Amino acid sequence: MTTATRIEPGDGTAAGDHVLRPATAQDLPACAAIWRDALNDYLLRLAQPEIPDDLGPILRLYGHLQSTDPERFVVAERLGSDGARTIDAFISAVARDRLWFLSMLFVLPRAQGRGLGRRLLGAVMPKPDDGTGSRATATDSVQPISNGLYGSLGMVPRVPLLRLVGRVERPDAFAGLPSDIEVSTFDEIGADGDGLGSSALAGELGALDRDGLGFERPADHAFLVAEGRRGFLYHDRSGRTRGYGYTSESGRVGPVVVAEPELLGPVVGHLVTAVEPRGAFGIWVPGSAGEAVVPLLRAGFRIDGFPTLLCWDRPFADYTRALPISPGLL
Numbered sequence: 365m366t367t368a369t370r371i372e373p374g375d376g377t378a379a380g381d382h383v384l385r386p387a388t389a390q391d392l393p394a395c396a397a398i399w400r401d402a403l404n405d406y407l408l409r410l411a412q413p414e415i416p417d418d419l420g421p422i423l424r425l426y427g428h429l430q431s432t433d434p435e436r437f438v439v440a441e442r443l444g445s446d447g448a449r450t451i452d453a454f455i456s457a458v459a460r461d462r463l464w465f466l467s468m469l470f471v472l473p474r475a476q477g478r479g480l481g482r483r484l485l486g487a488v489m490p491k492p493d494d495g496t497g498s499r500a501t502a503t504d505s506v507q508p509i510s511n512g513l514y515g516s517l518g519m520v521p522r523v524p525l526l527r528l529v530g531r532v533e534r535p536d537a538f539a540g541l542p543s544d545i546e547v548s549t550f551d552e553i554g555a556d557g558d559g560l561g562s563s564a565l566a567g568e569l570g571a572l573d574r575d576g577l578g579f580e581r582p583a584d585h586a587f588l589v590a591e592g593r594r595g596f597l598y599h600d601r602s603g604r605t606r607g608y609g610y611t612s613e614s615g616r617v618g619p620v621v622v623a624e625p626e627l628l629g630p631v632v633g634h635l636v637t638a639v640e641p642r643g644a645f646g647i648w649v650p651g652s653a654g655e656a657v658v659p660l661l662r663a664g665f666r667i668d669g670f671p672t673l674l675c676w677d678r679p680f681a682d683y684t685r686a687l688p689i690s691p692g693l694l
């Protein structure tokens with residue numbers, strides 16, 4: 365990120381200009397408010413439900429994104445004629461091994477359609493030939509501007525991401541776990557460094573992530589556990605790791621990675637019965653992961669809202685046997 369500049373009155377920055385700079389922790393509430401305003405601006409026009417005003421969960425996600433990738437969390441600040449500075453837009457991306465993932469890009473409605481989104485992308489996005497393996501993001505299917513903008517840069521919508529919500533009404537919709545699979549649980553992951561240390565668990569999660577997703581993400585595992593998600597590991601009797609998945613009493617399920625697609629339905633079935641949610645479960649499932657979509661629907665889950673779209677330039681993950689954390693963090 366080379367374009368970060370501080371706005372200093374008298375430094376030649378004209379009123380109305382946008383200056384890009386890395387976000388600070390103090391900027392995150394303003395970014396969350398832009399996220400909500402920019403989404404509600406078009407969701408309400410489409411008669412969709414409003415984004416609730418509880419910004420706690422999105423702020424915790426922003427804190428995590430900023431802690432792992434501070435130079436990729438950038439705000440666009442405008443200098444008013446009275447000298448006041450206002451954040452009009454922000455972008456947040458993460459790098460995980462050779463994957464670059466655009467997590468958030470939001471521009472306030474009054475500043476949209478004037479090149480600010482493209483400029484923020486230009487500041488943070490790696491060039492296709494700089495050694496980054498894949499560049500990816502998740503978009504709303506009802507949002508032609510973001511789909512057009514990212515598609516023009518190579519990140520084309522490839523796979524729908526369905527949000528399935530509900531509780532298990534018909535448990536027999538899921539095939540049981542194979543008889544040779546043993547289940548263990550984890551709710552903490554080491555204590556040093558990024559939270560994973562050199563524990564055997566970290567190695568098992570990393571190997572599954574490399575195999576199923578094409579990248580490792582130790583800091584994201586530590587974040588999930590800190591957020592109260594409960595992890596499960598699935599081994600066969602010879603001790604080989606066959607998969608992992610997270611569930612929680614708050615109802616958030618995922619991510620999940622398994623060694624072969626046939627295990628996905630049984631593992632998801634285990635995750636949505638292993639804990640009692642306070643309300644309903646919510647789970648993000650790629651359309652390519654039919655092994656999970658079909659039993660979830662048969663068990664009583666419902667599709668919530670319109671699909672999100674997973675976009676990328678080069679393929680990187682096997683989404684027939686992996687479920688993401690959310691559209692904001694794969």
Ligand SMILES: CC(C)(COP(=O)(O)OP(=O)(O)OC[C@H]1O[C@@H](n2cnc3c(N)ncnc32)[C@H](O)[C@@H]1OP(=O)(O)O)[C@@H](O)C(=O)NCCC(=O)NCCS
Pocket residue numbers: 402403406469470471472475476477478479480481482483502503504507508509510511512513
């Ligand atoms: C999406 C968003 C981040 C884009 O930022 P922006 O500053 O408005 O966008 P820009 O003006 O930089 O660029 C928009 C580009 O999309 C293109 N575009 C717009 N509608 C399009 C369409 N229907 N098909 C193809 N391309 C389209 C524009 O032509 C423009 O490209 P250009 O630079 O070649 O002219 C911003 O509009 C926003 O925050 N929207 C609401 C929230 C949101 O949807 N965020 C993304 C969630 S997935």
